[in-house]
Amino acid sequence: MCISLPVEGHVACKRWGIPLCVALMPLIVLLTSCAVGPDFSRPTTPHVERYVTTDQQSFAAPGGVQTLSPAVPVRDDWWTSFGCEAIDAAVDESLTGNVTLEGGQASLRRSDDLLRAGAGIFYPQVDAQAGASRQRYSPLRTGIEAPPSIFNLFTLSATISYTLDIWGGERRQVEALAAQAEAQRYALAATYLTLAANVVNAMIARAAYSDEIAATREMIELVREQVRITEAQVAAGASAWSAVLSLQNELATLEASVPGLEQRRAETEHLLALLAGMYPEQRSAPELSLKDIALPGVLPQTLPSSLVRRRPDILQAEAVLHVASASVGVATAALFPQITLSASGGLDSTLLHSLGGPGGQVWNVTAGVTAPVFHGGALWFQRKAALDAYNESQATYREVVLVAFAQVADTLRALEHDAQTVEAQTRAVRSAADALRLIKESYRAGTVGYLQILIADGQYHQARIAWLQASAQRLQDTVALYAALGGGLVPES
Template sequence: MSTFRPSDRRQRFVPCVIVAMVAALAVDCALTSCAVGPDFVAPTAPNVAQFVHGKPTQDLIGAERGSQRFDAGGALPTDWWTLFGSRAIDTAVSEALVGNATLEEAQASLRQSEDAMRAGAGVFFPQIDAGFGGSREKYSPLRVGQDLPPTIFNLFTLTASVSYVLDLWGGERRLVEGLRAETDVARYSLLATYLTLTTNVVNAMIARAAYTDEIAAMRETIDLVREQVRIATTQAEAGTAAYSAVLTLESELATMEASLPSLVQKRVQTEDLLATLAGQYPADWHGDTVSLSDIAVPEDLPRAVPSELVRRRPDILRAEAALHTASANVGVATANLFPSLTLSATGGYGNSSMAALLRAGGQTWSFGASITAPIFHGGSLWYQRKAALAALDASRSAYRQIVLAAFAQVADTLRALEHDAATLDAQARALASAREALRLIRVNYEAGTVDYVQILLADQQYHQAKIAYLQDVAQRLQDTIALYAALGGGWGTAD
């Protein structure tokens, strides 16, 4: 028959605690197989056949400077801006992706959410702590009714504690579920920031190219009107023309000269915007000169299915993740209404000297369970759950509104591309007519049938038509970008 020794107790204490905690984990897993609160189900895609109202979008949109064709099987590449065939645009986007401060903030927010989720997942594990302390104390036996002199001694303690909260109602699991959904919110916010950034950069580069071409055409037109003023002034001095014609031309010249600085200012503002997007100061930013003639019109456009849009747009996915967070919060608030059970174990040693610290005589331990049930909290827990339910309803409505706005944006851009093509065709015909009229007047001038003023007038009309044409070209390019953004950006890769 073996004799039980104190050393056996020390050896068996830690294994017993570990076994107890493992058993508690097993029980907890069995009890939390069904958590309180709603189980989140992703919203279904809208049951609509097409984006636009009435007649479906044409498969081929023909226009001057190239037609655009919708490809049902086409995939928009992640670097969709390369479809415009401009190295200046590619460079500007690359600079923005490297230096943009908003993108860096979104990346940091995602890392923060991921770390918060990992920290929250620690509730599924036992909490183990250890402590060591040393003190010098004076003890008076008179406090317990003993007429003995006080004693002064040293006390050294070495303790360890283990605690674990049983997730009986799944509240902790809902909490981590909500943290995971918050991580999804941060992830899709990052994707939305990425899409907005690239869209803004390409839009700004196209606007800058349009302003550059318009400024050049406006300066040519101003030179023509200035020449008309000179000729009209000469004719008025010679008595062959009325001086009112000079005043009319001077008024027109002043109006054009007044409009030129505003165009230059718009280009400056666009360049400052590009510098900000690239994370640079305006004085340090230097972009390549680009013209609208250097930018190609993408020929193949993706034809997205309405039911797929909700899985492509980052803002819709972010709203869905926020809805998931609100759903998990309802589970957390519901679980707080029920009792909680905590298992705990402590053990340690204490002695008056370090050398004798681990002796059996100074050993202490405890193992137990505690249950806490909410009885009266002034209605706080109940109304916290009602608030969580209201937040869930609000998130559901916000999700629906974002989906409606997304579908409207796609419909707008699809119709805009059709209207841009029609407008550009008409403007191209007007430009061709003005060019031909200028050619014929020059022929007549060489034949001596018209004066030079007629050439200047025809040339002025040609440049005005050219400016309108440039504006329509830029609008078509920017509406193409708007379509890419409305469809959620590139989805050609799995990254």
């Protein structure tokens, strides 16, 4: 329970030989040991046992089997599990040169400095003053008939003051500053995680675009060969001109798709330069193919209850909720009286060399009480606004948690479906390859023409492009799982 002590007038006496401030020290300690407003407690963890309705522990497909294992921790350098030196170098390059990270680090330093500045309220405030003036004094101001006088006045003084934080408003304010610094720290961790995920995704996309461009150009050469053969057949009267027109349309469509693929590959290269804090012309992109990127076989499996203790965006929302909770205490303390203790002492003299003489010594000890009486309801509604902000932060926190769980569930389902898609596309590639092999054997036997080989080869390349796209999506969804689980940057607490 918090109590208040009425203090009035100026205190400049001793009782029983003990300074009054010393006599009141136990009471002051008691008064300053309480703080109004709610004491913050961490939100409870969600009472759910799994992310999705069915728990599938492995995702098998040609090219690799992925297994979820609780024994595998989420590492802070999770991108190294893809076994690609180019990806490792790109992530390291971005983590050291990214402009957004640089700004986030500066924001974190600013929050820490504001916290240290706010903690200064717990110490007495000491100020010193010195002055020199020349004055013309008229005794008529005091009702004395005397001629005015001109004199110099030299002063040297010091003031010390301390506000008793009886209701804990200042402590709640510092608590809010500490929580704000925590929020900024987790925001920086979330930036690290997002940056790494964006870099890895961009590298995978760039490799997929390069492979798709190469496969498309091979198809273009095959269609061009089909056009030449069909034109020869038309000249010999063995085929209609419409067949040539159809192949020319297919050829033009394929040729038109290459610039779009090259544009998207260039955009990923420019994005990688941006993420690394470079201009596009300053970054040279090494050649990269999907075959250079390994599919992580064993993936971390975390309990749903631990997700809220490791994802930086959830921890940031929790810290923001803490700020709102402390702000309620600040607004509540503003409704109660505030007590300030102050003391000042100084030296006055009309001559500089005599400054410090006993005749010019002055001092003052004061205890003051300031109590809100009428503010037009401003303080009351400011507290209500703080409570509303706290309720808003609670809703935001719950929303962030729900979104996080949905993201994990999405990625788990995506990995399951990616494995199914890759498996189907692999069958399509194998079927197209077998069909091409059989047609080549028939061609050697003289039962089919070369044009059928080119058509079957084109179908094979189309199936391979679809397989490349499915494989790239599987890799990117693996990246999404690492990011959804928090990336290991924040240890579970």
